[in-house]
Amino acid sequence: MSDDAALSVKHLWKIFGRGADRIVGTPDADLSRAELKEKTGCVVGVRDLSFDVAPGEVFVVMGLSGSGKSTLVRCLTRLIEPTAGEVVIDGRDITKASESELRDLRRTHASMVFQHFGLLPHRQVIDNVAYGLEIRGVGRKERRAKAEEVVQLVGLAGYETSYPDQLSGGMQQRVGLARALANDPSLLLFDEPFSALDPLIRRDMQNEVIRLHHELGKTMVFITHDLAEALKLGDRILIMRDGELVQIGTPDEVVGAPADDYVRDFTSEVPKSHVLTLKWVMREPRDGESGDGPVMTSDTIVRQAARAALASEHPVRVVDDGQLVGIVDDDAILRVVVAEER
Known part of the structure; x- marks a missing residue:
């Protein structure tokens, strides 16, 4: 691991199926995804993936459906248990963390923003934003003050007392973003957060992420299947296929020097x-x-x-x-x- 990395992933595997933990390190691990499934019934979600993310970097992971990108982001906070490898966040290997350490990590160090907002329908915007702080035991006055600050930050001022079903999809996603920011995490994880939004709202939310990154400087890992979104947001881009790393580089490196025909096809329509x-x-x-x-x-x-x-x-x-x-x-x-x- 790089000593100054905000996130370091080393030889990460996720294999689904019975006996998956006995495959890594054997000849079966070298089989293709299809061959392994035929032989063992197990499916590779993430295969021997290694990368570092620098503090303050926007690191985009992209690939088509089934490439393993969403499995990867869920392994980073053990929402899905990795089969093998290391995931180090802020100097702590979370694959070795206890349940209490994991809860602390998810509450204070790493927050996720999902495609499906997961807002509490019976709570007003301000209380949805403050929910994570409430779970941490922060007092009502302090958490309301923090929630109001973050509501202003994401452009929801005036909607504090609205309920989720009174908001558009884009505004609901802003609530989800505010809820993630309220915990003041060092790492923000986005799992295709804007893919269900209309194109214009999606563009606005992409610009919002860029603005917030400039203002807050948070380390971000952003999952997407959309190359234009990856090129717009990413300082670097990791491209996955069948659970494996195909290429990692800056947007101009991915477009200017594609690693193979798969990446070349991906980038062929990009206005260079x-x-x-x-x-x-x-x-x-x-x-x-x-x-x-x-x-x-x-x-x-x-x-x-x-x-x-x-x-x-x-x-x-x-x-x-x-x-x-x-x-x-x-x-x-x-x-x-x-x-x-x-």
């Missing part, structure tokens, strides 16, 4: 100029080449650079830490922008 950075289109500077063109860093998105680059008579100079690291010609910009408009 909105994701790729100048490091993907720049060339090596030639001897004595400095010029008078615009100066940009290598992590500038191509679409953002296009207007200034095409308006200048000189190529863009890509400068990182005071060093000229690349040159971007108009042709390099146009190849990306024009290709996606065909």
Whole structure:
């Protein structure tokens, strides 16, 4: 584990079925999902998965239905018991935690936001938001004050006394988000929270997550099957298939250098100029080449650079830490922008 990781997962397995705990470490563990099911009746949900999440990072796990992403996120807090491996949150291996330690983890360190809001229909918004604090034994005055603060934060001011059935789906999800934030967790886990929402509401909620991340800096693990959502939200993206890791990288790495045909197919329709950075289109500077063109860093998105680059008579100079690291010609910009408009 990286010493400064907020979350560290090492060789995590989840196998469903009788005798599952006897498979890891045997030749059967190397069988494909279909072969293992045929031979043993067991099904692999997560296969030997390892990754670290840095403090304050938005880490997105994506894949198609059945890829194991929801099983993974439930293993992180032992809502589903892992078959083997380590899950370390804030320096504690939760696979070795007692029941009381697990309760403490779920109440104070890691909060989940689900697709199905799970709101208490007979309680007003303010009391739904304060519910986790009530379970922890926080006094009424203190928990109401905290709940009111979080209600303001997620844009629900004025709805404190409303009941869940009086709210739209997007507003109900804001209540779920507020309830998760009220406990002030170090880690927020999202399991496809917006997949049931209408497209416009979904976009608003994605923007809300981005805003809250900028304001609060929480570490977030976000599960989705939607690549556009993953690219919009993620600092890094882990792509799963059949319980296994296919690729892990930044959005521009996933789009610019797909690990295999599976990822390439996933990303084929992505407007690359909105994701790729100048490091993907720049060339090596030639001897004595400095010029008078615009100066940009290598992590500038191509679409953002296009207007200034095409308006200048000189190529863009890509400068990182005071060093000229690349040159971007108009042709390099146009190849990306024009290709996606065909």
